[in-house]
Every structure is written in C-alpha cells, then in structure tokens.
Amino acid sequence: xxxxxxDTISTTILDRGSELYDFKPxxxxxxxxxxxxxxxxxxxxxxxxxxxxxxxxxxxxxxxLQKGAFRARYGKQCRHPRHRPTR
Numbered sequence: 001x002x003x004x005x006x007d008t009i010s011t012t013i014l015d016r017g018s019e020l021y022d023f024k025p026x027x028x029x030x031x032x033x034x035x036x037x038x039x040x041x042x043x044x045x046x047x048x049x050x051x052x053x054x055x056x057x058x059x060x061x062x063x064x065l066q067k068g069a070f071r072a073r074y075g076k077q078c079r080h081p082r083h084r085p086t087r
Contacts, residue, residue: 009036013061021068028065 002023004012009030012018020028037058041050 010057010061013065028068030062030065 002019002025004020009032012020015021037054039050039054041047
C-alpha cells in the first residue's frame with residue numbers, strides 16, 4: 001500500500017512520474033472531504049461559475065487517474081461541516 005503525502009492529490013495524479021505511477025497499484029482509491037475542494041467565491045454572481053470550475057477540476061483529476069494503468073476508485077469521508085442556525 002502507498003499513501004500520498006497530505007494535500008498532494010492534484011500533483012500526484014497529474015505527474016505521471018510521481019511515486020503513485022512508479023508504485024503501479026492495481027487499484028487507486030482517492031479519499032477526499034469537502035475541505036479538498038478549493039472555492040474562492042468573490043461574490044454571489046460568481047458562485048455558479050466557481051462551483052462549476054471546482055467540479056471540472058475534480059472531474060479532470062478523476063479522468064486522468066482512470067487513464068492510468070490501474071483501476072481508480074473514489075471514496076469520500078462523510079464529514080460535512082456542521083451549520084448552526086443563526087438566531
């Protein structure tokens with residue numbers, strides 16, 4: 001089993017010379033959480049475009065990984081931020 005260093009999902013997947021590809025796993029499983037999605041929303045008018053770009057970035061990483069010589073699986077940690085109602 002090989003575990004990537006913290007916060008290196010993008011660089012590890014995009015670099016075909018990375019340790020992940022050198023390891024040549026039969027299966028690559030990505031565990032992420034909501035914290036892994038980078039959203040820099042500058043205002044309400046840009047929210048939809050910002051979310052769409054974040055989804056596209058994540059999807060492209062997934063497709064890149066699937067093109068590797070191994071099967072890819074996606075998992076997520078189901079920890080979502082707790083929102084407290086405002087009073």
